[in-house]
Amino acid sequence: MGEGKNCTEAPNLEIRMMKTKDASGVVELYKSVYGDKYPVKSVYDVEEIKKQLEIGESIRIVCCTSEGQVVGHLAAHNHTCISNPALYEESQGLILPQFRSRGIMTRLMTYADSEVYSRRLELAWGEAGTNHVLVQKNKLETGWHETGIEIDLMPTATYQKEQSSQGRVSTIYLFKIYKDKPQTVYLPEIYEDSLRYLYSVRDFGHTFLPARASLSSTPTHGLYQIFEGAKVARFSITELGSDFEKYLLQQEKEALGKDACILQVYLNLASPACAAAIDVLRRHRYFLGGVLPRWFETDGMFMQKTMNPPGFGNVQLYSERAQRILEIIESDYRAISK
Secondary structure: OOOOEEEOOEEEEEEEEOOHHHHHHHHHHHHHHHOOOOOOHHHHOHHHHHHHHHHOOEEEEEEEEOOOOEEEEEEEEOOOOOOOOOOEEEEEEEEOHHHOOOOHHHHHHHHHHHHHHHHHOOEEEEEEEOOOOHHHHHHHHOOOEEEEEEEEEEOHHHHOOOOOOOOOEEEEEEEEEOOOOOOEEEEOHHHHHHHHHHHOOOOOOOEEEEOOOOOEOOOOEEEEEEEOOOOEEEEEEEEOEOOHHHHHHHHHHHHHHOOOOEEEEEEEOOOOOHHHHHHHHHHOOOEEEEEEEEEEOEEEEEEEEEOOOOOHHHOOOOOHHHHHHHHHHHHHHHHHOO
């Protein structure tokens, strides 16, 4: 891999892999863009950023001036998907305001895709905010695809410094596959058409079967994450059992006790009992979110619940496909709200 390359639309800037000496500059970039409101507080910790870099927990790409100032940044982390640690999330793409409109983000993403991810990863995923469409546009131009929308995921305070949102911000779930892994996917009847549409973006090589099994007698198990700064709780269900409803309500109680206002349940589509779990979720006012390629090594899907009326009208989308996904999600929300 080369050391770096010039950004031709900003000739004195270099795009390259981050070095430990850049850590303080990365922290200053976060402060310049978000103030102290970014919900993941580790981005303000120089030593933590160095540690993540050294142990391979994070991949970071930076755009620097000839004087070494970090003016652009893009990261990929493998600690956000606890049910498949090999899956990296691309996130935290940011540009210093006075360096925007120079094509830097597109070049960061292109460098990441061609020089890093394609050589080191099987698949990457990410979330693009819907307070503007720039990141969505950039991701589609570099071959990523939308498979869902997380309604009202990010808190308003995150965007307070730049005043780019009047409320919580939804995000589009995107992915890019570098190595296919064909598998059997069980489709719940109520969402069969919707999920087939989400899968229609490419040929995954999957076999699709109806999900008709009952919940087993084994106990439900899952992995619980609470993102307190964002007030988001995520439950990744690794084993579906007949006690799923009891398990769900216990997890909800704990999350709401920590002031969560967005609840997400991730289900494994390798389980033919996923439809039975969806019946339970819909009774408790969860609605469709989207498909999660390789979340459990096998594919998943997620359901979501907002404790306040969802802000569908605040979602800015770039593509017709994303618009259609939002229509599917909003229609399902209306159905479970009757």
